[in-house]
Amino acid sequence: MEYETKSHCKYLIALHLILVVKYRKPLLNGNLGEFVKKTVFDVSLSSDFRIEEIEIDKDHIHMLITIGTRYSVGQYARRIKQATTTKIWKSFPYLKNQFWKEKTFWSDGYFV
Secondary structure (H helix, E strand, C coil), X not given: CCCEECCCCEECEEEEEEEEEHHHCXXXXXXXXXXXXXXXXXXXXXXXXXXXXXXXXXXXXXXXXXXXXXXXXXXXXXXXXXXXXXXXXXXXXXXXXXXXXXXXXXXXCCEC
């Protein structure tokens, strides 16, 4: 991790971000877990944050990310959750049965 330099500041903002699957359903095993990991990396390439480390458990995901000063922590969490949920629903339509046909995947909120 390297310090970022802007015109009037130098910073390194590293966060341990945890996102939990809605209802703590153990869905992040196998293909879905790898898909989520790849999707988070893809989102980071088009956004103002970097994934330093990422680990997936059966019902939640841990990420060490470095962020910029432009957006709040909540905006980064929302961006990750929105992008992954959209791609998950397109690629894994059988999840409708797991969430009572709600187009959701993550629990409300996040832990930092």
